[in-house]
Amino acid sequence: MKKVLVLLVAITMVITLFAVRPLGVNAAGFKDVGSDYWAKDQIDYLVSKGVIAGFPDGTFKPEDPVTREQFAKMICIAKKLSEYKPTTPTFKDVPQDRWSYGFIEAAVKAGYIKGYADGTFKPANSITRQELAVLGVRVLGKGAEAEAFKGEPIVWANDWKKIASWAAGAVTLAYRPDIQILTYHMKEGTVDPTMAATRAECAYAIYKIVVPPQAGGQVVIAQTQEPDALMSFATSMMAQRNIAMQYEDGLIMEFPNGTLAPRMALNVPNFKDGTWTTFKGPDGKTWMKTTYYLRKGVKWSDGVPVNYEQDIKFAVYDIYLSGKIEQIPSTDPYDKIDKIEFPNPYTMV
Structure with missing residues (x-):
């Protein structure tokens, strides 16, 4: 895992x-x-x-x-x-x-x-x-x-x-x-x-x-549901997301008012700078391409450096799309991805 x-x-x-x-x-x-x-x-x-x-x-x-x-x-x-x-x-x-x-x-x-x-x-x-x-x-x-x-x-x-x-x-x-x-x-x-x-x-x-911030203390959060799993891929319950937000990270984040900002990525893909584009695919349907520039120095919780290409492809293909994990309630949107490319170790398309 x-x-x-x-x-x-x-x-x-x-x-x-x-x-x-x-x-x-x-x-x-x-x-x-x-x-x-x-x-x-x-x-x-x-x-x-x-x-x-x-x-x-x-x-x-x-x-x-x-x-x-x-x-x-x-x-x-x-x-x-x-x-x-x-x-x-x-x-x-x-x-x-x-x-x-x-x-x-x-x-x-x-x-x-x-x-x-x-x-x-x-x-x-x-x-x-x-x-x-x-x-x-x-x-x-x-x-x-x-x-x-x-x-x-x-x-x-x-x-x-x-x-x-x-x-x-x-x-x-x-x-x-x-x-x-x-x-x-x-x-x-x-x-x-x-x-x-x-x-x-x-x-x-x-x-x-x-009056500097003080480390330590305890925060108690009450919620009406108990999650049926703690791993994000194994449940669709919002109760799990509330907990996972404390220990998981992602490419981008959302401020409380809904504004998106970069986190592990250095950008939020957008039309203005061409990192988010749409085009007609070979099947005649509208396709989408997004480009993320990835932050250097990111590590796993045990201090091991993140290998973006290896680790992201593992998450998408070996977890969500492999069919080996029965508990996954939905593979959306990963099953809509045609391919993931890494032109260099810190750029994902």
Whole structure:
């Protein structure tokens, strides 16, 4: 029996990874941060600690962008760093008389900030989500680990190619279950690495830095049915799928709102880029061809590397279509596959 698939990076079912950025809501407290706002608890916690504050009109403006100097101040207060004002500025665009000078220099001294290659910090620029990841990971003391990372970013997002190479490691760590300083934008299933980070997103990231996720604990899930089998191929019961979702993995995943995103694959086949096409087959019927680009570094639960061609063909032909396993309730859609081709070890057609 084939072993359960897991990714090289540990995956935990943590609901907060899928936090959404909803539209405007209204309730007590800040009049623009309702009781059901996705980051309300984190905002309230940081306000109570004096790390962040609202505006005189009773708003928090959670969707407003945060500048790089504003975030430097936030992180210094959160980490209880005193302002530091050296006689010689580190950055040529952050002089001693700038309001944020002491905070930026304190963050530099702590190793959180490095600035740009031209010697600037660009304090008034909005901090992007990938910059937020880089800075946040440094604050957590994992900067070296992020810089040593090689390969494609490990994120379940349709826009992972937009992540800059210098931020690939930091963004990967930012989504790791034991860190979680970034959330996905579920509407499109994206990371949006170059988008300006909002006040709510920065509050969420800082909260996760000062109150990191805790390992362990127990989750109890009640369901009305008991599955008649635990292997996916042996039953069609939804009760089994609810359980299997905790230990199985697949080429693509579905966010709670229905948006699809890559998982073991690096793409969700689509018409736009030609990875999903239809054509007339030799029988005159409409056929479909899909192309998956497969993620490197995927392993079975016992640490053995996945051999995509060997293991996928085993699952399709030796399990579902062999006729040797009587418990299989349905071979659909595998019996509709004409052929599976691997032009190279990491491309499946």
